[in-house]
Amino acid sequence: MKNLTIYILSFLVIGFVGCKTxxxxxxxxxxxxxTDYLKANPEYKTAHFKFGEIKFSNTNDMFELGKYKTLASKGLVSLSLKEAKKKFLSKDSSYVYQITLTDKASPLVLKQESDKATVKVIEYVLSDEKPVDFEQVNSSTAKVTVSLKMVTTDFAPFDKEANKNSNFITKTYKLKLSKDEGWKVQK
Incomplete structure (x- = not known):
């Protein structure tokens, strides 16, 4: 009888341990x-990009025009000269270009208005070099710190707040255990 009780109790304990999530x-x-979270909710930095009819002066805006010409050579914008006012023997010539976004630029355009767009200038992806650092707070939550490396897009020259002090950022996410879905990032 005593052995039977021990067997039943052992069976119940093993059953409860086996069912534990x-x-x-x-x-x-x-x-x-x-990684799954970043695929669904990518981290990125944005900037404003002007397009439409834009006037460039020869002396002041040639660097800015060069950025647009680089985008045009990559097929992200189309650039057509509408008007050129060349002054003889002067550096103050002016050019008016019609700049339009192409379909190739659509993955990088987040919001578009009539004459400007919000574009991705930097995308952050999980770094392979630095390992994931995590700390399990309790049985259902954990803090995970990861290193995200910067990947510049073709619109990066339009970033007015370009901070090149580092080529990565460190970000901490809070994970929570869900009975139905397993470990998920808590927003």
Whole structure:
């Protein structure tokens, strides 16, 4: 009778332990959760990009015109000269260009108005070099710190707040364990 009770209790304990959901997370699993999150919610930096009819003066705006010509050579914008006022033996000539966005630029355009657009200038992707650093706070939450490297887009020259002090950022995400979905980033 005593052995039967021990067998039943052992069976119940094993049954409860076997049904328990996994509440721990390791470095690889945390990296996969962050990678999935970044695919659905990418990190990026934006800038405003002017297009339409834009006037460039020969002396002041040639650098700015060069940025547009680079985009045109990559097929992101079309550039057509509408008007050129060349002054004889003068450096103050002016040019009016019609600049339009092409379909190739659509993945980088977030918001578009009549004469300006909000474009991605930098995208942040998970760095392969620096490992994921995580700390499990309790059985259902964890803090994960990752290094995201900067990947510049073709619109990067239009970033007026270009801060090139670092080519990566460090970001901390809070993970929460859901009974239905497993580990997910908590917003």
């Amino acid at each position: 996994k509440t721990t997370i390791n470095q690889n699993e945390a990296g996969e959760v962050i």
